[in-house]
Amino acid sequence: MSHFPLPRPARIAVMASGRGSNLEALLKAFPHDNPLGHIVLVISDKREALALQKAVEAQVEAEYVPWPKSRDQGVAYKTGREQFERVAGQLLHEHRIDLILLAGFMRLLSPAFVQAWQGRILNIHPSLLPQFPGLNAQRQALEAGVSESGCTVHFVDAGMDTGPIILQRRVPVLPGDTEETLAARILEQEHLAYPEAVRRVLQGRV
């Protein structure tokens, strides 16, 4: 694994569990000929994730890495997370990855994994952190009655949505907003915020 400053072009992996619209924005911003960095690997813990299809369409290596349910196997007991991290870790190593981007990755990585990649894992979250970490951030914002929300790109630490903030983009919460309308307004900003935050990290401007 490399250290700061990141090499140019940096080799980037994205981890995603779902539809992959942030992945799409990142693939556009960091294609194979971007001298700053490019996405060379996409990992998903969900076989059916649209994100994997989007990676294939962009001719980027797409890997499904299962996160099996933990079960008690006596001496051989292993958590799903350990198995996922072992396989994902191998892939990251084989592809000589410099930077990991979590984009709708719905799992919490272990403190040991995060520590090994300290300062080289980013995440995007649909709220103005530290407000509304965790699941259903948009619903939390509506329930709290705030007049403004947005998205945050941050470095990942061992907590849930707690690492140092790189940048935020804000949107108004409008009267009559539903979870869906607010999520859509925030998502538009996510697609701008994530590439910009990655650019700053790659340029050493953070």
Ligand code: GRF
């Ligand atoms: C985004 O809202 C992101 O902030 C959150 O999960 C959602 C992923 O959406 N972490 P997509 O899969 O990138 O479309």
